[in-house]
Amino acid sequence: MKQLSLPVLLNAKMRLSNFVGAKNNQIVTLINTLFNDTHSNVVVISGDKSSGKTHLLQGCTFTAMDKQLSAVYIDIKEELPTDFLAQLSTNDWVCIDNIEDANNTQQQELFDLYNQIKHTQTKLIISTHHLPAELNLLKDLKTRLSLAVNFTLENLTDEQKTAILQSKMTDKNINIDPKIYPYLFKHYSRDLNDLLNAINQLDKASLQRKSNITVPLVKQVLDFDND
Structure with a gap:
């Protein structure tokens, strides 16, 4: 197994097995079938902020490594060496997050990578906020990604977000009043990243x-008023 060294820490809790959403089960099923496919595949995952794109990509990376395959997860927002993306074709799985933040040089490298893996078994999984046709990318790259398998993640319901937050609390062995979650949704944020950061605070x-996590503590720590 080969794992490239990058300044990106994988979250051990982000697994395909705990990826939520009824519709999202379709993409998990597709991803799992790719592990038995001997051809190269390109999949583009789009979705709103906090829809689970990073979770899915890191879940793919963990599953690949569990199967003793070479895998790499990359967040384009992180600083990357020049020509790095174009050198990834020897990996079995390449998962690239936030492709809309790629500069022109990185986009060209990604286009080169796309062409390099045509006759390999490499699986290229890319995430973006919008469908490729809506992105400001190099024309040839946009065309290639538009022809790939495209899947849009569903937005999580409050119930699904609550389940994720409660799972975090259970992992930490912390009891929390269930009323806290709808209170946060109403008065703080419905964005999952914001909520996870709030829970950590x-x-x-x-x-x-x-002390226990109560509504008065929430108001004090997060510094907002009950409107």
Whole structure:
């Protein structure tokens, strides 16, 4: 197994097995079938912020490594060496997050990578906020990605977000009043990343104060008023 060294830490909790969403089961099923496919494949995953794109890509990376395959997860937002993307064709799985942030040089490298893997078994999984046709990319790259398998993730319901947040609390062995979640949705944010950050802040505050996570603590720590 070969794993490239990059300044990106994988989150061990992001697995395909705990990726949520009824419609999203379709893409998980597709991804799982690719592990038995001997041809190269390109899949573009689009979705709104906090729809689970990073979770899915890191889940692919973990599954590949579990199967003793060479895999690499890359976030385009991170600083990458020049010509790095074009050198990834020897990997079995290449998962590239936030492709809309790629500069022109990186886009050309990605186009080169796309062409290099045509006759390999490499699986190229790319995430983006919008469908390729809607992105400001090099024309040839946009055309290639538009012809790939494209899948749009569904937006999570409040119930699904609650399940994710509750899972985080269970992992930390922390009890929390279930009423806290709808309170956060109404008065703080419905964005999952914002909510996860808030939960981490509340966790630290409750440990410092040696108290439970309550509505008064939420208002104090997150510094917002009940409107």
